Each structure stands twice: as structure tokens, then as C-alpha cells.
Amino acid sequence: xxxxxxxxxxxxxxxxxAGVAYLATLRGDEMAVASQARNGALITSLGVLALGxxxxxxxxxxxxxxxxxxxxxxxxxxxxxxxxxxxxxSLFLILLTAFLTPIAILSSWSITKRVRELMMAFLLLETxxxxxxxxxxxxxxxxxxxAVLLPMYLIIGIWGxxxxxxxxxxxxxxxxxxxxxxxxxxxxxxRNAGTTDIVTLLHTPIAPQAQxxxxxxxxxxxxxxxxxxxxxxxxxxxxxxxxxxxxxxxAAVLSKMGAYGFLRFAVPMLxxxxxxxxxxxxxxxxxxxxxxSFVALAQTDMKRMxxxxxxxxxxxxxxxxxxxxxxxxxxxxxxxxxxxLVIAGLFVCTGILLSRGQTLTLxxxxxLAAKMPAYAALLMLFxxxxxxLPGTSGFxxxxxxxxxAMKVNFWVALLGAGGMVLGAAYMLMLLRAVLFDKLSRPExxxxxxxxxxxxxxxxxxxxxxxxxxxxPGSFTHMFDASVNAMVQAxxxxxxxxxxxxxxxx
Amino acid sequence: xxxxxLPLIPGLILGLGGMVLLLIGVLSKRDQTCTCTxxxxxxxxxxxxxCLAAPDGVLFAGxxxxxxxxxxxxxxxxxxxxxxxxxxxDYNRREAMARFEFPVLVLFAVLGMIVMxxxxxxxxxxxxxxxxxxxxxxxxxxARDSLRSTEAGLKYFVLxxxxxxxxxxxxxxxxxxxxxxxxxxxxxxxxxxxxYGTIIGIVFVLVGLAFKVSAAPFHMWTPDxxxxxxxxxxxxxxxxxxxxxxxxxxxxxxGPFGHLLAQWRMIIEVxxxxxxxxxxxxxxxxxxxxxxxxxxxxxHMGYALMGLAAGTMAGTQATLxxxxxxxxxxxxxxxxxxxxxxxGQAVETIADLAGLxxxxxxxxxALAIFMWAMAxxxxxxxxxxxxxxxxxxxxxxxxTLAVVGVVTSVIGAFYYLRVIKVMYFDxxxxxxxxxxxxxxxxxxxxxxxxxxxxxxxxxxxxxxxAAAKALIG
Numbered sequence: 001x002x003x004x005x006x007x008x009x010x011x012x013x014x015x016x017x018a019g020v021a022y023l024a025t026l027r028g029d030e031m032a033v034a035s036q037a038r039n040g041a042l043i044t045s046l047g048v049l050a051l052g053x054x055x056x057x058x059x060x061x062x063x064x065x066x067x068x069x070x071x072x073x074x075x076x077x078x079x080x081x082x083x084x085x086x087x088x089x090s091l092f093l094i095l096l097t098a099f100l101t102p103i104a105i106l107s108s109w110s111i112t113k114r115v116r117e118l119m120m121a122f123l124l125l126e127t128x129x130x131x132x133x134x135x136x137x138x139x140x141x142x143x144x145x146x147a148v149l150l151p152m153y154l155i156i157g158i159w160g161x162x163x164x165x166x167x168x169x170x171x172x173x174x175x176x177x178x179x180x181x182x183x184x185x186x187x188x189x190x191r192n193a194g195t196t197d198i199v200t201l202l203h204t205p206i207a208p209q210a211q212x213x214x215x216x217x218x219x220x221x222x223x224x225x226x227x228x229x230x231x232x233x234x235x236x237x238x239x240x241x242x243x244x245x246x247x248x249x250x251a252a253v254l255s256k257m258g259a260y261g262f263l264r265f266a267v268p269m270l271x272x273x274x275x276x277x278x279x280x281x282x283x284x285x286x287x288x289x290x291x292x293s294f295v296a297l298a299q300t301d302m303k304r305m306x307x308x309x310x311x312x313x314x315x316x317x318x319x320x321x322x323x324x325x326x327x328x329x330x331x332x333x334x335x336x337x338x339x340x341l342v343i344a345g346l347f348v349c350t351g352i353l354l355s356r357g358q359t360l361t362l363x364x365x366x367x368l369a370a371k372m373p374a375y376a377a378l379l380m381l382f383x384x385x386x387x388x389l390p391g392t393s394g395f396x397x398x399x400x401x402x403x404x405a406m407k408v409n410f411w412v413a414l415l416g417a418g419g420m421v422l423g424a425a426y427m428l429m430l431l432r433a434v435l436f437d438k439l440s441r442p443e444x445x446x447x448x449x450x451x452x453x454x455x456x457x458x459x460x461x462x463x464x465x466x467x468x469x470x471x472p473g474s475f476t477h478m479f480d481a482s483v484n485a486m487v488q489a490x491x492x493x494x495x496x497x498x499x500x501x502x503x504x505x
Numbered sequence: 506x507x508x509x510x511l512p513l514i515p516g517l518i519l520g521l522g523g524m525v526l527l528l529i530g531v532l533s534k535r536d537q538t539c540t541c542t543x544x545x546x547x548x549x550x551x552x553x554x555x556c557l558a559a560p561d562g563v564l565f566a567g568x569x570x571x572x573x574x575x576x577x578x579x580x581x582x583x584x585x586x587x588x589x590x591x592x593x594x595d596y597n598r599r600e601a602m603a604r605f606e607f608p609v610l611v612l613f614a615v616l617g618m619i620v621m622x623x624x625x626x627x628x629x630x631x632x633x634x635x636x637x638x639x640x641x642x643x644x645x646x647x648a649r650d651s652l653r654s655t656e657a658g659l660k661y662f663v664l665x666x667x668x669x670x671x672x673x674x675x676x677x678x679x680x681x682x683x684x685x686x687x688x689x690x691x692x693x694x695x696x697x698x699x700x701y702g703t704i705i706g707i708v709f710v711l712v713g714l715a716f717k718v719s720a721a722p723f724h725m726w727t728p729d730x731x732x733x734x735x736x737x738x739x740x741x742x743x744x745x746x747x748x749x750x751x752x753x754x755x756x757x758x759x760g761p762f763g764h765l766l767a768q769w770r771m772i773i774e775v776x777x778x779x780x781x782x783x784x785x786x787x788x789x790x791x792x793x794x795x796x797x798x799x800x801x802x803x804x805h806m807g808y809a810l811m812g813l814a815a816g817t818m819a820g821t822q823a824t825l826x827x828x829x830x831x832x833x834x835x836x837x838x839x840x841x842x843x844x845x846x847x848x849g850q851a852v853e854t855i856a857d858l859a860g861l862x863x864x865x866x867x868x869x870x871a872l873a874i875f876m877w878a879m880a881x882x883x884x885x886x887x888x889x890x891x892x893x894x895x896x897x898x899x900x901x902x903x904x905t906l907a908v909v910g911v912v913t914s915v916i917g918a919f920y921y922l923r924v925i926k927v928m929y930f931d932x933x934x935x936x937x938x939x940x941x942x943x944x945x946x947x948x949x950x951x952x953x954x955x956x957x958x959x960x961x962x963x964x965x966x967x968x969x970x971a972a973a974k975a976l977i978g
Contacts, residue, residue, distance in 0.1 A: 075889075075962055114863070139892070143883035143959070150877060153922070157930045158862075165930050169922060176882070176918050180911040187896045187907070 007070050008058075009084040012051050012094065013131040016101075016123035019044030023120050034115035038105070041119035045102040045126060052098035059091055061478045064485035066136060066199060075139070079195040083136035088482030089263055089333065090133045092475065096340045097133065097253050099464070101126045104245040106457045107348050110355040111159060111243060118159060121151040122245065129253055133260065138186050138196040145225075145261075146179055148254060152246070159243040167234075167241035174234040178224035182261075185217035189269070202268050202489075211273035218266040219277075226258025227311050228318055229288040239307035244351030247303070251310045251347060252340040259317050259336055263329070267321060268486055271493035274322070281322040282405075282412045288315025289419030297426045302353070302360040305430055306346045309386060312423060313339050319416050320401035324490050328404020329483050330476055335397030337475065338385070338468055342394060345382035345461040349375065352454055353434075356447050362430070365444065366437035372449045376435045378458045383431050385465045387424045393468030512562040512571040515552035515579065516619060522548035523612035530605030538603040542594050545608035546587050549615065553583040556619075561975075563625065567687050570625035573975035577825060577968060578622045578752035581832055585745035586615045588836045588947050593737035595941035596843050600735065600851070602648045610647075611741065614640040618749035622756070627676045627686035627710075630753065634672065634717070637746060638665050644741065645734045657733025664726040668716035675709025678702055691761035699765055707762055711772060714757070717750040720810060721779035724803045728787075731799035736851065739795055740839035743802050748828050751809055755821055758813060759977060766816045773814040778909050780807030785916035793853050794842055797920065798835075801879055804917055805831050808910060811894040815901035821973035822966075823893035829965055830890040830958070834878045837951025841872040844940040844948065855924055859933030868940070869928045871952040878955045880921040881914050886958035 023040055026033045060067060066085035074082040086094060105122055108115075125148060132144035149172055157168035190196050193204040206214065220231075227235040239247050267274045289312050296308035313335065320332025350360060352375065358365065369376040385392035388399075398420060405413040439445055450458070468475060526541045526548075556579045563570045590608055597603040617637030624630035642665060646658025680686050682702035683694050695703065712723060719727040731739045758769065784804020791797040809831070812824030845852050862869035878887035891914065898907045940948075958965075 073963075075966060117866075143888070146883045146888070150882060153925075154929060157926065165926060168930070169919070169926065172922055173915065173919060177915040180914055183892070183895065184899070184904075184907055184911055187892075187899045190896065191900050 007084075008051060008055055009068050009070060009086065009134045012048060012055065012098070013084070013127055013134055015048050015051065016044055016126040016130075019123045020120045020127075023116055023123070026116060034112065037116040037119045038109065041105050041123055042102055044123060045098070045105055048126065048130070049098045049102060052095045055086070056091065056095055056478075059086070059478065061088065062481060064088070064481040069136065079197070080139045081137055081197070082140060083197060084134045084140075085136040085199075086134060088479030089486075090260070091478060092333070092337050093133045093256055093260055094130055096256070096337055097126060097129045099460075100248060100252050100340060100344050103344060103348065103457045103461065104248045106453060107248060107351050108243065108245040109453060110351075111245075113159060118155070118245075121155050122249070124151040125155070125249055129249075129257070132257060136198045138189065138198055138201060141198070142179070142183060142186055145182075145257065146176075148257070149175055152250065152254070155246040155249075156238060156242045159246065160241040161243075162241070163237065164241045167237040170234045171238040174224050174231075175221075178221035178231070180221075181217040182221035185214045188214060198264070204269075206270065208272040211270040212276070215266060215270050215273035215277055218261065218270070222258040222261035222266060223284075224258070225261065226255055226314050226318070228258070228284050228314065229292060229311070230284075232288070232292070232311050235311050236304055236307050239310070240301070240304045244347055244354060247307070248344045248347045251307065252344040255310065255314055256336050256340060259314070259321065259332065262318070262321050263333070263486075267324070268489060271490050274490075275324070275494055278322050278324075278408075281318055282409065285315040285319035285322070286412060286415045286419065288312055288318070289416055290422065293419050293422035293426065297422065297429070299426075300362055302362055302365070302430065302434065303347070303350050305362070305426060306343065306350060309346075309423065309426065310339070310343045312419065313343075313386070315419070316398060316401050316416060319405055319412060320397075323401070323404040323408045324487060325404040325407050326483055326487050327400050327407070329487065330479065331397050331400025331402075331404055333479055333483065334393075334400060334468070334472065334476065338393035338397045338465070341461055341464050341468070342382050342385045342392075345378070345458060345465065346386065348454075348457050348461070349379045349382065352450070358444070358447070362433040364440055365434045367435070367439035367444060368447065369435040371445055371447050374450045374455075378450075378462055379435065380431060381462055381465065383427045385469070387427050388420055391466070391469045393465045393472075395469060396472045508560065509562055510564070511555075512559040512569075512623075513564055514559065515556040516616060518548055518552045518555065519612050519616040519619070522551075523609050523616070526605070526612070527609045530609065536603070537605045538597070538607070539594070541605040542590050542608045545612050546590050548612060549583045549587045549590075552615075553580055556580065556583070564623075565629075567689065568626045568629040569620065569623045570688075571623050574756070574821075574972040575619075575623045575752070577972035578748060579619050581748045581829055582615060582618045582622070582745045585748060585832055585836070586611055586741065588840075589737050589741035589745070591943045591947055592740055592836075592840055592843055593735075594943050596735065596737050596851075596944075599846065599849065600648065602650075602735065604647075607644070607647060610640045610644055614644070614741075615745065618745060621749050622752045624753065624756070625688045627679065627688075627691075630757065631673060631676060634713075634753075635669060637749065638669060638717075641665075641742065641746060644738045645730055647738060648735045651733075651735075653733040654735060657730045660733075661726055661730045664716070668713045668723070671709050671716070672713025675706045675711075675713060678706030678709060680706075682706065688757075688761040692763065695761060696764045699768075704765070704768055707765065707769060708772065710757065711754075711769065714750055714754050715776055718747050718754065718806045718810075719803050720776040720806050721783040721803055724780070724783065727803055728796045728799040731802075732793055732795045732853075736795065736839060736843045739798075740836060740843075743798065743835045743839065744832050747802070747806065748832060751806070751824065751828060754813060755824065755976060759816065759821070763816075770814055770816060773810055774903065774906055777807045777810035777814055777906060780804060780810065781910055781913040782807075785913040785920075788917070788920045791920070792855055794845075794855050794858075794924070795853055797855065797924070798838055798842070801917070801921075802835065804913065805835075805879070807913070808891060808894050811898045811903070811906055811910060814903055814906060815897040817897065817901055818973045818977045819900055820894075820897040821976055822969045823890075823897035825969035825972055826893045826966060827890035829969065830878075830886045830955075833951050833954050834875050834887055837871065837948055837955065838875040838879070840944050840948035840951065841868065841875065843944050844868060844937065845935075846938045847936055849938065855927055857935060858924065858928045859931040859935065861928040861933075861935050861937075864935055865937065868937075868948070871948050873925045873928060874952045874955050876921040876924045880918040882918070884959040886955045889958065889962060
């Protein structure tokens, strides 16, 4: 058992499942079931959040390795165990999931169609996502990673927009195709090391030729999930067609699964291949930042513009990871958190317009600042954080990534930073079209400002964005040790002499 | 009683039980379908109990041999047949084709299958093979007033006889060149390599058996027979005979012909690749859910053959795990098909399912679980089958096979998803009749096992491991 004496990670993972079981037992007329289901799901996810905060407090930041480790025999005969554990890299991603799920659930209040099933899907999604970030066994990881598809497919397909079926199937097939190649890589690694224990796999050397193939397989699966250009084509459809809470989970949490995969598997397990792929990944990252920003500029729909902006920022994260410097990787991690919060905030704002019965077409909006001042202020905050305004979370992540990139390659830093200027351009355009200009239609003047439930979603997000921006230290010091150890290991793996020197010391 | 004959008891129960039920049915004045069906299920249960309790043994001077491996496969066959009987109970009544001969025939077919599984001689192999084939031909045509059913029976009979002919021709070639039909003697003789005559004989044997497991390119009969046969019979076709034949393939190919692995491995690889590809591609255009499941079963056999192509103990274990999981998914899916009845008429197109998730959420969820499991999406059981066969193939160095498996899985996922899409995303009112409790039982038990397998995979995997050791070790 772990240092606090109870299996906190399994609890975190499977508590939402208990919520699903509770929701399945609800009986009565549709309205009653719907409101009970909403409350049940909200309470369950808040419980998970409370556990998550306890995890944060109990976490020992001075250790680089995995903590709260649990292990149970599972697939007998094979060395596949149910292993769970967190380190500095996964800790905040778990917290991010636990933090955003209640917000996504709150943002689904306006959906009245098959509420119970929707809530069950969200809780399932939370189980799968947290389980994936906790998994310390590759097979367990893979199962959670794939299982995310099931609830998400239904969320997009049942509650989505007009082209929901196309979007759902495309999302499913793209992701499945990618991850099945990871399954082959998994089996190969399994044979190579004789176990699927991630801690052992991290220290098992792999022949450089094989690494290339494995890296390609990982790129196929994590690249699709993180929507790295050019594997991102499912993203605008899925983000655009999913219902708002679904989009929040997709953009804020699920896209992190891909980046997490790179950090957890592709880089530390395949150091040579990762180093060799550095130019490729930089190119993909820079193209994502610049090209997708241009695509975002051309959008006429608020939701799709934010969707493209999300994909563009994933480019920054990819660049950060592949600098292999402490700054770059910490920046990428920080950017993952910041991006999760900011994008969630932006999509919640979008959802608020939708729930007021408004279109999201930019040319048919405008002038909302005068009618909805609180809304305007918060939308402004999230937009500026998305652009990377100092004092908000976006700034810290981006500056760290740029510093990391500058150490490695000047042009990558320059082009990446240049892309962010484009980011400023489309976000300001969005703000102008939504908040300023003049009212394009008279009925916009009748819109009410934020309601308490909407404050409950937006204020925590805004507070977190500011906290991350003003005092980033309270977050970075939690993952300092893990990231340092990871960078050390990477350098040691690439320079055999130092590795030898360390052994002989 | 001589303990030597203990392994014979399950066969005796099935054979004598079948005859007793036949007598009851013939002599009774009233319709005894229900009695006979439950009697047959009871006989299967008894046979399974005795089969699991029996020790290993060699019977009839080396004609039959039982081991953990045969007991594992036998149990799956009993399970499959019992589920088919449960499904038939309600279906046959509603289709006005309830006859007491149905369960009796199923019992005889099962007897043929267990003879096949425990065969230790090419002759007993052929006898078992023919016994099950002949009864299955009759079962396929058992809705004798239906044009489609009789057509299915005839088609199955004509193509099946061809396969039997190929099989017996192959056996005679092997016998002619090797001089024996006994597995142990054959293994000893073939240990030093084999001439062309024997190899050609082996290929014929392989083709005959590949026909029965409906591996491409010997699958032509499958879609038509699946579509035409009464659904419980289709459910039986999809499971028990395939498991029996697959077990037979393992015991023949890895037993007497085991030393020639290098010669026949390529054939199995080709069969496996073609089956996976055909199962994935041909199913896309299907509108009838029974035809869809037919192509899906062809694909599944392709994955199961991967374990044989590996030719290792891990491969055997993988296929056994795959088959056990496939059995449950397949039964569940067919139970769902049987439950698709509107105003007393069975409906079979996928479009009939539109809107099912709003009207009958638990039914829709069960079918969705089976479809996802067949697509191999974790955490459902189907994923573990795929994991095991992929890992066996890669460990045996058959990376190409594994890559093809991955690609076809993605393509396959597309049509499984389509069924879910129709149920969940499309609007409609299926208005299905109330489902009989026996069918609901098979459906939900299957869904539960498929869902919860992830939590307790241990027993099945350990059993499959022991069975594989018994075959190869």
C-alpha cells in the first residue's frame, strides 16, 4: 500500500463509476430523473475533486519517482498487473480532469435530452481519463486510453450538432486507427522488456532502429489524440459538432492525453528516436502554430475559431516537449494546464451564448459588452490568457517554451513566437466581433448577464487562470523534480559516456 | 467401471440422451418440444460436468484422446449448444417450427463435435466431422416451409460435401504416403520431414477444415447460410462448430503435422489475412444484420487463426482465449437478433434498429456492448482476445500478420459502429415485440460477462494456459 494507507488513486478513478451505478438506479418521471441525475453527477464529480485536492496536498514534491503506488495481480500468467501511481507530470493532469469535469457537468444544465445518459457518459469519461493518467502499467494505460472513445462517441453522436454523426464516426475511426498502432508498439515493448510495468519500461534500453518504428507508432496514436498537424482533421468536426460540455472535455482534457503520451512514453522510452524526430516535431509544431492560426483567422463561427485556436496551442506544447530542456518541458506541462483552463473558459462562454438561443456566427453577434458586462469581462480575461498576456496562465507556459526553444534552435523560437502574434490577431478579432462592434441584431440587446450557475463555472476558472499566471511557483515546484529527472535521463541516454561515468561514480 | 472409460461418459450421455429424447418425442401423443429442449440442455449440463471431472485418457486403442485441451474446447461447445437451445425455445414456437427433433439433432451434432475435438486418429476425426456436418445440414433446413431455409440447407449440404470430399481425399493421401492414420505414429514418421504426397494431403485436410471454420477463401457458403437458416441455428453455426473445428485444427496441425510447421504456416497466414480482410471489407455494405454477423465471424476466425500461425503455446492459449470470448459475444449478438421481432415477424435489417436506444435502452446497450466488444474496444472482453493473438503473433515474429490485423480492426470498427449509430443516433420507432425471458437471459448474461471480464480475467486465462500446455507441452 502507499504512504497514506488507502488506495487514493483507485478511489479517484472508480468513484465516478459508483456515480454511474447510482444514476442507473434512478426511477421516476423524466424531469425528476433528470434533475437527480444532474445533482448526482455533480456531487460525484465534486467528491472526486475533493479527493484530487487531498492528493495534491499529500503529494511529496521532492520525490522524482512515482508515489501512491498500488499494484494488484490482474492478467495471471503474464506479467501484467493493475498498477497505479502518480508523479509530478501526471499529478496536475489528474487535478485538471477532476477540476474540469464538474464544470463540464454544470455547463450541460441546458441540455434536456436524455440527461441521465449524458451524465453517465460524463462520469464514465472521468473514470477513463483519470485512470489513464494514473496507470502505471502499459496495458492498463491502453485500456483507459481507448475506452475514452466509447463515452465520447456517444456524447458527440447523441447530443451533438447537425453533422454530429459524421463527426462522431470520424473522431472514433481516426483515434482508433492511431491507437491500434500503439497497441502493436505496446506488444513489441512488452516482448522486449518481458513486462508492461511502465517504471521498468522506462529503464529498458531499446535498439535505435526499433525505436524509429515504435516512435512512428506512438506518433500515430498520440499525434491524433493531441491533434498534431496534419493529424488534426478530425478536430474541427468533433469540436464543432460536440455539445458544449463535450467540447470542453475534448479540448481541455482529452487533447492532453496525447501530449501526456509523448511525455510519458515517446520521449523517455525512445530517447534516440525522439532526438532524431526533433526536427520533424518542431516542424509540425511550428506549422501547427502558424498554419492553424491562419485557418482560425478565416473562421466565421465562434466555436470553430476557438477550436482551431486550441489546435494551434497544442503546437506550442509539442515544441516544448521536444526541446528536451527543463524549461521547455515545464513550459509544455504548464501550457497544458493553462490551455485546459483557458479553452474550457472560452467554450463555457460560447455555451452561454448558445444557451441564450444565440447563433455563434460572428457576423451575427456584436455589441454584447454593453449588455453583458460581467460576461464580457470574463470572456476578455480568457481571450487575453489565450493570447499569453503577462499575469495570466498563458504567458508563463509560452515564455517557458520559447526560452526552452531558444536554447535549442533560434528559428523555432522565432517562428513559434511569431505564431502567437497571429493568436493575438484572431482572438482580438473574436472579441471585437462578439463584444464590441455595434449590435448586429436588435434581439441581442435583450440578453441577460451571467446567472449564478454561470458564475459558478467561470469564476473558478478565472481564479485558476490568474493564480497560474501570478504565482506559477506553486505549480511548477510540484513537477520540478520529475521533469529534472526526466531531462537528466534523456541526456544520459543520448551520451553514453556520461552514463558510464555515472555508473562508475 | 474401468476408470479408463470415464472420459467416455459425456459422449454416452449425449448419444443415449439424444436417443431417449427422440423416443419421448416420437412415442408421446402431445408435443414434447419443450421437454426435449430442457432435456437436451440438462444432458449438455451433465455431459459438461462429467467432462470436467473426467481424467485424461486414451480410448478405443488410440482413436480418441482426452486432455485438458479437449475438456476446455468441449466446455465451450456445450456452452454454445446450450445457449442455442435456449434461444431456439421461443423462436421456434413463434415461427411455428417447434419440433422435438431440433434439440435431438443439436445433441447429435454436439456428439460429433466432441468426437472431432478428442480425435487422435484421422478416421475418428472424419467420423466426428461427418456426424456434426450431417446434423447441421438438417438444422439449416429445419424451417422446412421456408424457401430461404431450405435453400440454405441445400447450399450448405452441397458445399459441405465438397469440403468433406476434400478432407477425406487429403486423409487418404496422408495415409497412402505415411502408412498410418494414428496421430502419434504420424508425428513420429513426419518428424524427419515429409514428401510431396503427404504435404499435398495435409493441404487438402487443411482446406476441408478451413471450409468448416469459414476462413476465406473457403467462406462462400457462410453469408447465405447464416441469412437463410433460422436464427438460433445461425447462432449455433457461428459458435459451437467453429470452436470444435478450430480445436481440431490445432490438435491436427500442431500434433501429427506439428513438425511441418514451416511448410504449412504460410497457408494459415494467408487464410488468416484473407479472412480478416474479407470480414472487414465485405461487411461494410451489408444491410442484413445476420449477413453482417456472418462476415464478422469470418473476420473473427481470421484473428483466431493468428494463434495457429504462431504455432506456439502462447498462440494456442491466445486462440483459446479468443474463442471463449468470441463465443459469449456471438451468442449475445444473436440473442439480440432473435429479439428483433415486430408484430410477430422477425426483422433482420440494420435499419430496423433505428431509435432503439430511446425505446428500449437496455436492449440497445447490450447490442452496443457486443458490437464494441467485437470491434475490440477495451475495456470490453473482445479487446483481450485481440491483445492475446496480436501478442502471440508478434512474439512468433509474424509482424505482418499483426499489422494486417490492426488495419482490418480499424476497418471492422467502422461497420460495428454503424450498428451503434443506427441504434443511438438515428430517429425511429422500432416497436419490437416483448422479448422472451430465455432470450433476455442469454442477452444480458452475455453483456454482463463481456463487460465485467476486464475485472476478473484470471480464471479463463489460467484455464486456457493449462489447456495449451496440455496440447503442446
